[in-house]
Amino acid sequence: MNKINYQKELDKITEKIGEKKPKLFLHSCCAPCSSYVLEYLTKYFDITLFYFNPNISPEEEYIKRVNEVKRLVAEMPCCKDVKVIEGRYDSREFFEYVKGLENEREGGARCIKCFELRLEETAKLAKENGADYFCTTLTISPLKNVENLNAVGRKMAEKYGVKWLPSDFKKREGYKRSIELSAEYNLFRQNYCGCIFSKNAQMYKSGE
Numbered sequence: 001m002n003k004i005n006y007q008k009e010l011d012k013i014t015e016k017i018g019e020k021k022p023k024l025f026l027h028s029c030c031a032p033c034s035s036y037v038l039e040y041l042t043k044y045f046d047i048t049l050f051y052f053n054p055n056i057s058p059e060e061e062y063i064k065r066v067n068e069v070k071r072l073v074a075e076m077p078c079c080k081d082v083k084v085i086e087g088r089y090d091s092r093e094f095f096e097y098v099k100g101l102e103n104e105r106e107g108g109a110r111c112i113k114c115f116e117l118r119l120e121e122t123a124k125l126a127k128e129n130g131a132d133y134f135c136t137t138l139t140i141s142p143l144k145n146v147e148n149l150n151a152v153g154r155k156m157a158e159k160y161g162v163k164w165l166p167s168d169f170k171k172r173e174g175y176k177r178s179i180e181l182s183a184e185y186n187l188f189r190q191n192y193c194g195c196i197f198s199k200n201a202q203m204y205k206s207g208e
């Protein structure tokens with residue numbers, strides 16, 4: 001089966017946008033990933049950036065990451081009309097949600113659940129806030145499975161009755177551009193995905 005080109009799917013939508021920008025509820029995983037996505041999508045959408053990541057541990061790391069997102073939005077000229085909403089943070093919610101999958105490798109079943117947790121809340125709030133679309137910055141990461149992310153997005157779109165904006169932001173040098181923007185804005189670049197399991201795996205790999 002041919003793989004879907006999600007960048008082309010997104011192009012088909014942006015090509016049809018007229019003068020009035022549709023409302024987009026954009027889930028943000030961190031500042032570096034959000035940088036390119038905001039630079040790109042603010043041209044087409046009226047954006048609310050939603051930071052909802054109860055997967056992140058420990059709490060100090062969460063605080064560091066969310067503060068970087070707020071700083072980035074305050075500093076990037078393209079973000080003058082972007083509104084930021086911070087979701088609830090309780091890491092117990094994540095641990096409960098992925099119970100039994102603690103020992104899964106990164107990229108496996110635990111990560112799909114983690115996408116579901118974050119995108120379900122995004123879809124729900126997108127609907128409540130009257131957004132036309134919802135989406136996530138996560139597809140910029142070369143380490144994340146873009147098929148799984150878009151499949152979870154479509155599932156939540158159906159459940160909540162709000163349109164999923166397909167994406168594969170690493171295409172068109174998106175990931176490279178996010179590294180350039182991270183340097184330009186001196187953004188904190190985390191060295192593990194977010195959960196304690198990915199932190200432990202990273203520490204093991206680097207021999208700490």
Ligand code: SF4
Binds near residue numbers: 107110194195196197
């Ligand atoms: S490795 Fe990343 S995507 Fe996977 S469960 Fe942990 S925080 Fe979520």
